[in-house]
Amino acid sequence: MTDRTFLAIVLAAGEGTRMRSTTPKVLHEIAARPMVAHVLATARAAGATAIAAVVGPNADAVAKVATKAGADEIFVQADRLGTAHAVLRAREAIARGVDDVVVLYGDTPLVEAATIGRVRARLATGADVVVLGFETDAPTGYGRLLTEGERLVAIREEKDATDAEKAVRLCNSGIMGLSGEAALSLLEAIGAANAKGEYYLTDAVEIAVARGLEAAAVIGDEEEFLGVNDRVQLARCEAVFQTRRREAAMRAGVTLIAPETVVFAADTVIEADVTIEPNVVFGPGVRVASGARIRAFSHLEGASVGEGATVGPFARLRPGAELGRDVHVGNFVEIKNGKVAEGAKVNHLTYIGDATIGPKANIGAGTITCNYDGFGKYLTEIGAGAFVGSNSSLVAPVKIGDGAYVGSGSVITKDVPADSLAVARGKQSMIEGWATKFRARMAKLREKR
Numbered sequence: 506m507t508d509r510t511f512l513a514i515v516l517a518a519g520e521g522t523r524m525r526s527t528t529p530k531v532l533h534e535i536a537a538r539p540m541v542a543h544v545l546a547t548a549r550a551a552g553a554t555a556i557a558a559v560v561g562p563n564a565d566a567v568a569k570v571a572t573k574a575g576a577d578e579i580f581v582q583a584d585r586l587g588t589a590h591a592v593l594r595a596r597e598a599i600a601r602g603v604d605d606v607v608v609l610y611g612d613t614p615l616v617e618a619a620t621i622g623r624v625r626a627r628l629a630t631g632a633d634v635v636v637l638g639f640e641t642d643a644p645t646g647y648g649r650l651l652t653e654g655e656r657l658v659a660i661r662e663e664k665d666a667t668d669a670e671k672a673v674r675l676c677n678s679g680i681m682g683l684s685g686e687a688a689l690s691l692l693e694a695i696g697a698a699n700a701k702g703e704y705y706l707t708d709a710v711e712i713a714v715a716r717g718l719e720a721a722a723v724i725g726d727e728e729e730f731l732g733v734n735d736r737v738q739l740a741r742c743e744a745v746f747q748t749r750r751r752e753a754a755m756r757a758g759v760t761l762i763a764p765e766t767v768v769f770a771a772d773t774v775i776e777a778d779v780t781i782e783p784n785v786v787f788g789p790g791v792r793v794a795s796g797a798r799i800r801a802f803s804h805l806e807g808a809s810v811g812e813g814a815t816v817g818p819f820a821r822l823r824p825g826a827e828l829g830r831d832v833h834v835g836n837f838v839e840i841k842n843g844k845v846a847e848g849a850k851v852n853h854l855t856y857i858g859d860a861t862i863g864p865k866a867n868i869g870a871g872t873i874t875c876n877y878d879g880f881g882k883y884l885t886e887i888g889a890g891a892f893v894g895s896n897s898s899l900v901a902p903v904k905i906g907d908g909a910y911v912g913s914g915s916v917i918t919k920d921v922p923a924d925s926l927a928v929a930r931g932k933q934s935m936i937e938g939w940a941t942k943f944r945a946r947m948a949k950l951r952e953k954r
C-alpha cells in the first residue's frame with residue numbers, strides 16, 4: 506500500500522424519490538447493512554485516511570448511520586445543486602490538504618476497494634483527474650467519456666450530448682479521483698451552464714484539460730457500478746452482492762450445497778469446513794466455527810455456533826444464542842439469549858430464552874423456558890449433564906442443578922437440587938378392567954337402538 510493520504514467523499518444527499526419510501530435511499534440495506542455503510546467500509550478498506558459524508562437536509566438518520574459506519578465528518582448539502590456542489594460541501598476537509606481525493610456515491614454500493622486502489626494508483630502517477638468508467642450496451646442516462654487516444658478530454662452528460670456523443674458506450678461510473686492539490690481550484694471553477702442548470706462534477710475533466718493538467722480514465726466492470734434508484738435495482742445489487750459473498754465463502758473452504766439459496770449478511774463470519782445446507786438465512790452478527798453444519802431452512806441472527814455443532818433443519822437462532830462445541834440444536838427449536846455449553850442437545854420443538862445450559866445437558870422435546878411474565882425477563886439455569894424430560898415448562902427464574910432430572914410434562918417453578926428428580930404434574934390413576942366394562946355397556950346400548 507501507499508503512504509499517500511486519502512480523503513474519501515461519499516455523496517449521500519440524494520432524495521431517492523423512486524424508492525417510494527419514508528426511509529432515505531442510502532439507508533436501504535444490501536445484505537442487512539445500509540448501502541452507505543457498504544461504501545464507507547469500502548472507502549476504509551481502500552485506505553482512506555479521512556472520510557467525509559455529504560448528506561441532505563433533515564438527514565439525521567443518514568448522518569448517524571454514516572458516523573457509526575466510519576465517516577469522520579458529516580457535511581450537509583441544503584440545496585441539491587449538482588454533484589460538484591455536493592462535493593464542495595466538504596470544502597473544509599479538502600482544504601486541510603491531502604494527496605488523493607476520491608468521490609464515491611452512497612447509492613453505488615458494490616464498488617470494490619481494489620478498484621478504488623486503481624484510481625489512486627493513477628493519481629499517484631501524476632493524473633489530476635481520474636474517472637472510473639465502464640463499457641456498456643445500455644449507456645442511456647450516463648455521462649459519456651470522450652477520449653482522444655489514451656487521453657480523457659471531457660465527460661458529456663446525456664442531456665447535453667450530441668447524437669455522435671450519445672453513441673459512445675464508454676460511460677462515467679460517477680466515481681472520480683482528484684489530486685488533492687488541484688481539487689479545490691477545479692471544483693470552484695465549475696459552473697452550471699448546462700441543460701440541467703446543475704454544477705456537474707464531470708466538468709472537472711474539461712477544466713483540467715484546458716489548464717494543461719492530466720485527466721485519465723480507469724476502466725472497470727459495469728456490474729461493480731450498478732447504482733440504486735429504485736427497489737428493482739436494490740434487488741439487483743443484493744443479488745450481485747450475494748453471488749460474490751457465496752463465492753468468497755466457498756473459496757474460503759465453506760461448502761454450500763445450493764449456494765443460490767443461502768443468504769448472507771455483510772458481516773457473516775463462517776470458518777472453513779462448515780457445511781451450509783439449502784435455504785439458510787443469516788441475519789447480522791453471526792459467527793460459525795469450523796466443522797459446524799447448518800442444516801436446511803434455518804435462520805440465524807446475532808448468534809455464534811461452536812466448532813462441530815449442528816443446527817437445524819428448521820432452527821431459529823436469535824440474538825444472544827451462543828452454542829458451544831458439538832452442540833446439537835434440532836428442528837423447530839428457537840434460542841434467544843441462551844448459552845448452550847459444549848455437547849448439550851436441544852433437539853426438538855423447544856424454546857430456550859434467557860437461559861444457560863450446562864455441558865452435556867439434554868433438553869427433551871417440547872421444553873419451554875417461560876422467561877417472560879409480561880413485564881420482565883428472567884433467567885433459567887440448567888446445570889451440566891441435567892436431563893429435562895419432554896414437554897416441560899421451566900418457569901423462570903429457576904435453576905435445574907447439575908445432573909438433575911425433570912420428569913416429562915413437569916411445570917417447574919422451584920429450583921431443583923443437583924442429582925435429584927423433580928416431577929411436577931398430575932399423578933396417573935388407574936382403574937383395572939374399566940375399558941372392558943365400558944365397551945360391554947356401549948355394545949348393549951347399540952343393540953337396543
Ligand code: UD1
Binds near residue numbers: 517518676678
Ligand atoms: C451522475 C454523473 C454521470 C454518471 C452517473 C453515474 C454528474 C453530473 N453526472 O449522473 O456522469 O454517469 O452519475 O450514475 O456527476 N448527489 C448529491 N447532491 C446533488 C446531486 C447528486 O448528493 O446535488 C448525489 C446523488 O445522491 C447520487 C449521486 O450524487 O448519489 C449522483 O447524482 P445523480 O443526480 O443521480 O447523477 P446522475 O444524473 O445519475
Ligand code: CA
Binds near residue numbers: 732
Ligand atoms: Ca444517478
